[in-house]
Amino acid sequence: MLHLYAKVKYPVALCPIMPAKRFSNIEISGIRKMFEGAPPDAINLGLGEPDFQPPECVLNALQNAVKNGFNKYGPIGGIPELRSEIAAKYNQIASTKSENVIITDGATEALFATVLALIDEGDEVLIPDPGFPLYESHVRICGGVPVFYSLSQKNDFIPDVNELETLITPKTKAIIVNSPSNPTGGVIPAKTVEEIGTLAKNTNIVVISDEVYDHILYDAKHETFWGRCDNAVIINSFSKTYAMTGWRIGFLVAPSQLLPHIFKSHYHLIACPPTPTQYAALEALLNANEDIARMVNEFRKRRDYIAGALNSIPGFNCLVPKGAFYVFPEFNLPRTSMELATKLVQHGVICTPGSAFGRNGERHIRFSYANSLENIKRAIERVRAVIETLS
Numbered sequence: 272m273l274h275l276y277a278k279v280k281y282p283v284a285l286c287p288i289m290p291a292k293r294f295s296n297i298e299i300s301g302i303r304k305m306f307e308g309a310p311p312d313a314i315n316l317g318l319g320e321p322d323f324q325p326p327e328c329v330l331n332a333l334q335n336a337v338k339n340g341f342n343k344y345g346p347i348g349g350i351p352e353l354r355s356e357i358a359a360k361y362n363q364i365a366s367t368k369s370e371n372v373i374i375t376d377g378a379t380e381a382l383f384a385t386v387l388a389l390i391d392e393g394d395e396v397l398i399p400d401p402g403f404p405l406y407e408s409h410v411r412i413c414g415g416v417p418v419f420y421s422l423s424q425k426n427d428f429i430p431d432v433n434e435l436e437t438l439i440t441p442k443t444k445a446i447i448v449n450s451p452s453n454p455t456g457g458v459i460p461a462k463t464v465e466e467i468g469t470l471a472k473n474t475n476i477v478v479i480s481d482e483v484y485d486h487i488l489y490d491a492k493h494e495t496f497w498g499r500c501d502n503a504v505i506i507n508s509f510s511k512t513y514a515m516t517g518w519r520i521g522f523l524v525a526p527s528q529l530l531p532h533i534f535k536s537h538y539h540l541i542a543c544p545p546t547p548t549q550y551a552a553l554e555a556l557l558n559a560n561e562d563i564a565r566m567v568n569e570f571r572k573r574r575d576y577i578a579g580a581l582n583s584i585p586g587f588n589c590l591v592p593k594g595a596f597y598v599f600p601e602f603n604l605p606r607t608s609m610e611l612a613t614k615l616v617q618h619g620v621i622c623t624p625g626s627a628f629g630r631n632g633e634r635h636i637r638f639s640y641a642n643s644l645e646n647i648k649r650a651i652e653r654v655r656a657v658i659e660t661l662s
């Protein structure tokens with residue numbers, strides 16, 4: 272019952288509940304907003320998720336896990352079999368034990384648990400611009416200060432290590448890197464990975480390396496940060512590699528000096544990862560390599576088509592991406608990226624303005640090619656028709 276004093280001093284009508292300030296400037300992703308205003312027959316080149324089903328063996332493993340009663344809470348860090356399988360994979364690169372691995376609720380939770388565990392009020396974190404929007408919001412929610420480093424088409428969207436050096440101050444705690452990149456499709460080569468690793472070592476900052484697209488590569492090799500500096504936290508996921516976005520399962524690999532702190536924040540965020548999907552993820556790791564190859568092969572055909580087709584539209588200049596499933600063409604038209612994307616959405620092509628990924632994303636549009644080749648071809652004809660009315 273409400274205390275009499277409280278009733279008199281704080282009448283309910285005068286006392287609205289104020290939400291926490293930490294979310295006052297945080298937006299829901301601009302990517303999802305683009306679905307508003309799309310006609311019913313719109314073609315979706317907006318969302319970043321494979322259009323395939325998860326591999327057959329993985330679907331069966333999930334069904335079996337559910338039927339066989341693996342539906343209860345599990346260990347905080349994930350089931351031992353899955354942790355140890357992931358550790359074995361990373362152990363081929365540098366010494367890794369099961370205790371270095373935490374199974375998470377997708378890469379999203381892995382990223383947030385890491386930032387929550389490491390970033391204090393006022394700590395600076397270097398973030399790619401353009402980059403995946405959650406990096407900035409996670410840092411801000413934790414009271415950190417995002418400091419943006421630029422990725423540009425003329426540099427193949429590869430970070431410039433000289434620029435990174437100029438941005439590091441005594442307050443810099445971490446750098447977030449993402450290769451292959453969302454939204455650019457850029458892949459960081461070995462030399463740059465080495466250089467960033469050395470810079471991090473020399474300045475005692477943590478590298479938070481988001482490697483969720485590490486299997487979705489074309490004519491390029493994935494270079495992990497694992498083993499390249501002592502303070503690298505690897506963020507990864509089953510979402511993109513195995514088309515399991517809705518099952519919310521990912522993982523992180525962290526050095527022993529950081530892991531206990533991240534383990535605590537992970538526990539307080541989700542208690543434990545979902546149990547049945549961990550068995551499906553284990554099956555994926557053990558038996559779904561051919562399915563990945565098939566999916567990447569399909570993505571490659573779409574990439575080749577969409578990059579070529581966009582380059583044939585006057586006003587667009589599209590780099591052929593080396594990884595992930597996005598193209599991020601630059602455009603030279605008298606519109607902002609939001610205006611152009613809105614127009615394309617109204618004409619039936621859901622896409623994302625480059626500005627949703629940061630200031631350097633302006634003058635770009637992101638198209639996801641996680642849709643059938645047939646739909647991509649129809650979408651491109653719509654884009655061509657819209658652009659003809661503008662130029």
Ligand SMILES: Cc1ncc(COP(=O)(O)O)c(C=O)c1O
Binds near residue numbers: 449481
């Ligand atoms: C670069 C990047 N990191 C992380 C995520 C989140 O992945 P998950 O589904 O595993 O949370 C995404 C999803 O779009 C992404 O593009």
